[in-house]
Amino acid sequence: MAEEKKPQLLPPSPWSALPLDLASLVLSLLPVYADRACFAAVCPQWRAAARQVQPPPLPLLALPDGTFYSLMDDKPFRFPGCGFAVYENVCGSWLVFSRDDGCFLVNPFSGTTVTLPALSSVRLRPPNAVAKYKWSDVGTAKCPYITWMHINDSEKLHITKLIMCSSNLVAALVGIGHTSQILMCQPGALSWSVRAYNQCKDFQDMSFYQGKLYTVAKDENLLMVNISQDHSTGDPQVSRIGQVIKGDSPPWYSRVFEDNSKAYKKLYLVESCGMLLMVRRTIWCQVPEPGGDDKVMAGKNEFEVFEADFEHSRWVKVSTVGGDQVLFLGRRSSRSMSVSQYGLPGNRIFFLDDDEDNRIEYAYDEENTSFGIYSMRFCSIRSGAPNISWKRCAEMYLAAWLFPEDR
Numbered sequence: 001m002a003e004e005k006k007p008q009l010l011p012p013s014p015w016s017a018l019p020l021d022l023a024s025l026v027l028s029l030l031p032v033y034a035d036r037a038c039f040a041a042v043c044p045q046w047r048a049a050a051r052q053v054q055p056p057p058l059p060l061l062a063l064p065d066g067t068f069y070s071l072m073d074d075k076p077f078r079f080p081g082c083g084f085a086v087y088e089n090v091c092g093s094w095l096v097f098s099r100d101d102g103c104f105l106v107n108p109f110s111g112t113t114v115t116l117p118a119l120s121s122v123r124l125r126p127p128n129a130v131a132k133y134k135w136s137d138v139g140t141a142k143c144p145y146i147t148w149m150h151i152n153d154s155e156k157l158h159i160t161k162l163i164m165c166s167s168n169l170v171a172a173l174v175g176i177g178h179t180s181q182i183l184m185c186q187p188g189a190l191s192w193s194v195r196a197y198n199q200c201k202d203f204q205d206m207s208f209y210q211g212k213l214y215t216v217a218k219d220e221n222l223l224m225v226n227i228s229q230d231h232s233t234g235d236p237q238v239s240r241i242g243q244v245i246k247g248d249s250p251p252w253y254s255r256v257f258e259d260n261s262k263a264y265k266k267l268y269l270v271e272s273c274g275m276l277l278m279v280r281r282t283i284w285c286q287v288p289e290p291g292g293d294d295k296v297m298a299g300k301n302e303f304e305v306f307e308a309d310f311e312h313s314r315w316v317k318v319s320t321v322g323g324d325q326v327l328f329l330g331r332r333s334s335r336s337m338s339v340s341q342y343g344l345p346g347n348r349i350f351f352l353d354d355d356e357d358n359r360i361e362y363a364y365d366e367e368n369t370s371f372g373i374y375s376m377r378f379c380s381i382r383s384g385a386p387n388i389s390w391k392r393c394a395e396m397y398l399a400a401w402l403f404p405e406d407r
Helices: 018-028 031-041 046-054
Strands: 060-063 069-070 089-093 094-099 102-106 113-116 122-126 157-165 169-176 179-185 192-195 202-209 211-217 222-229 237-245 261-272 275-286 297-309 312-316 324-331 335-338 348-350 371-375 380-383 400-402
Touching: 018 031, 018 046, 031 046, 031 069, 089 157, 089 400, 094 157, 122 237, 157 202, 169 202, 179 202, 179 237, 192 237, 211 261, 237 297, 261 324, 261 335, 275 324, 297 348, 297 371, 348 400
Parallel strands: 122 192, 202 261, 324 348
Antiparallel strands: 060 069, 060 400, 089 094, 094 102, 102 113, 157 169, 169 179, 179 192, 202 211, 211 222, 222 237, 261 275, 275 297, 297 312, 324 335, 348 371, 371 380
């Protein structure tokens, strides 16, 4: 009787041979950036798969001490071999740092860096611009309005918002306190550009939407910033700022009610599903009795969302941001993302208490804070995960969303 042949076992396939479609399936189940980073570290093939997979991972919560947290994960995450403490701003996937000769941007995911000019190096338009009127920051204004020429020498001057509009255009809101101006430059340029006599405003936020730059002021007016090129240098510059939507801010924001409550607001601009949205965040505060030494104390938050109706030049209130959409809102970086593929509920707003040190109008009961989640469906707020908090002090106001994949 012939000897029965045993089946030959094939050697196991190397992990690098994992088909791209299977790698994509695995990555789609890993919404947390730290998990995807471990996946990509296995081999070059998996690293390439991680770069190709859509959708991108959920954003990180960045703290200025160089600590990062993934949503749904309480463990702190740090980028290997890199120290990113004491950043001054966040722009999408970029951390912004200052130095004597300017500032530079670092993408901690790719290691890419970009340099920007110092705020002391600004090209004036017109070049011979001077402050035509005197102005004092103690309230004794002697000019019709404040311009760049009144604030450019302040030691408190800083970037409040930075946007990488394209590979050739960077826009920034730069100012002191509640007063800011729009500056522009090219990455790697030696100077910014500013319209020296344009009125400074309390710009709340800025967004690059469908190839155009928009900003919203405290009065809820939506302004479009027209951009041209300097004929002599080719650098970008603001040619005109025009109003496209007139705001309809409720008049009671400046009123103190009988129960000593007063409403303060923050405005955000964010693109979502092809629409430009303005989010009005109301913080209800308790005002001390006249003559009292107590601070104005922050209380509950409320949110309203409006879509920009460009055809009729108006804001239209909406009751939803989309069943699979989440708005990640922050003073420095905001974005809308689809989350249904991660098994997360949508129609929610993730928001930070990221007050700037020189723009604080109210205090909090607790010195520690975290971030909150607002449900558009139930009009309710709960605390977020990870279950972490950071000390509410000047050094930690700059907590921000950092998005692993910039667009």
